[in-house]
Amino acid sequence: MHPLFWALLLLTLFAALLRQDWIYFLVYIVGGIWLISHWWVRRSLRRLTVHRTFLHRAFVGDEIDVTLHFRNQSWLPIPWLQIREQVPLDLKSIDEYNIVLSVGGKSQGEHHYKLLAKRRGYYAVGPLVLRTGDLFGFTYADWRETNSINVTIYPQVLPLYKVGLPSRSPFGNLSSRQRLFEDPTRLSGVRAYAVGDSLRRIHWKASAHEDNLLVKKFQPAIALDTLIVLDLNRRAYPDKSAFGDSEWAIVVAASLASYAIGQRQPVGLLTNGLDAPTQQQAAPLPIRQGQGHLMAILAALARIQMHEFEQEFADWLPRRINDMPWGTTIILVLPRLDEATLWALHQAYRRGSNVVVLICSPQANFQNIRAQAERLGVKVHRSVWESELRALEGMGQ
Structure with a gap:
């Protein structure tokens, strides 16, 4: 029971004992205000609707504009309304999202604020909490949103x-010195005719101009399909730099996917990381092309988490890549490369x-393992940028 009820009851007893009419009058006035306030506050809050509008997807560093729309469908004004928003720390641009405003009867309005995307991830914004009351402090009413809204x-x-790779790295249909086939749509020049050259490769106009047989040279291209494999097993990363190294590996994987799609290359994603919303191992994304597929890959990389994985990478990988078509480029983003993985x-x-293979953590025997990999037909690059890793480590503190 509200304390005011007991106070009014006590005043009524005093009025009866002292036979003072003014005390009865005070009880009637205060009691009437209390009853009206109780009815007013609850009715006005029931007739109030509030919702947000904002983009549910953004890149790291972006600002997200959020608009709170509120509409009072009752004739009764709301003297004060406290709006408290639950925002994850990695999305906060200010310390507290807490405002107080008044809403007139049969009116609507908006409130604007910003979120700052500090780190990649899959976040829940909300639930929204509303509180209102009367001007005398007699009664309060609260409302809490049932669901939060997800932001990627x-x-x-x-x-x-910027991730430590040459722009002409040999993967996808990118140019490469490793000639698996030549792309006849990408002319790179001409050279002198040699015995055994096909007549279809003769550049007749250039030959006539030089008065000597010249044949067309085409840019080399390699695999049509590209599969990016990302190792996020916590046990594979150095203890002191696991967060920074794994975040950098995700940046590298995202950059590779974006570049391949930009070159109109089909690309897929395979990882042993954990999908944050489902807490299950992330499902592989098939090899496809197009901007929509790139956004699906980036969304998967936004949701992914590093976790402890009992099975060694060298044991986990083979059966997942055994069925790759001939000529597929497999790009592995790893914290380290060991001999077991190399033989696989x-x-x-x-x-x-x-x-x-792209190594995203410092590896003491890198030059030795790289030389061994070259002999086994595996190209190895190192992608460790200390300034970027320091920045990522600072975000994790």
Whole structure:
């Protein structure tokens, strides 16, 4: 029972004992205000609707504009309304999302605020909490949103040179010195005719101009399909830099996917990481092309988490890549490369895949393992940028 009820009851007893009419009058006035306030506050809150509008997807560093729309469908004004928004720390642009405003009867309005995408991830904004009351402090009413709204923050996408890779790395249909086939639509020049050259390759106009037989030279291209494999097993990363290294690996994977799609290459994603919303191992994304598929890959990389995985990567990988078509480029983004994994990749190379490994953590024996990998047909690059890793580590503190 409300304390005011007991106070009014006590005043009524005093009025009866002292036979003072003014006390009765005070009880009637205060009691009437209390009853009206109780009815007013609850009715007005029931007739109030509130909802948000904002973009549910953004990239790291973006600001997200959020608009709160509120509409009072009752004739009764709301003297004060407190709106408290639950915002994850990694999306906050201010310390508290807490405002107080008044809403007139049969009126509507808006309130604007911003979210700042500080780190990639899959976040829940809300639930929204409303509180209102009367001007005398006699009664309060609360309302809490039943569901939160999910926001996807995509990982950062960088040019290849910013992740430590040459822009002419041999994967996808990108140019490469490793000639698996030549693309007849990509003319790179001419050269002198040699015995055995096909007559279809003769450049007749250039030959006539130079008065010597010249044949067309085409840019080399390799695999038509690209599969990005991302290792997010917590046990594979160094203890002191696991967060920074794994975040950098995700940035590298996102950048590779973006570049491949930009070159109109089909690309897929395979990872042993954990899908945050489902808490299950992330489902593989098939090899496809197009901007829509790129956004699906980026969304998966936004949701992914590093976790403890009992099975070694060298044991987990083979049966997932055994059925890759001949000529597929397999790009592995790993914290380290060991001999067991290297021999598994050598088997993929022997089946006709073009295998590229990107190491995203410092590895003491990198030069030795790289030389061994070259002999086994596996190309190895290192992508460790200390300034980027320091920035990512700072975000995790």
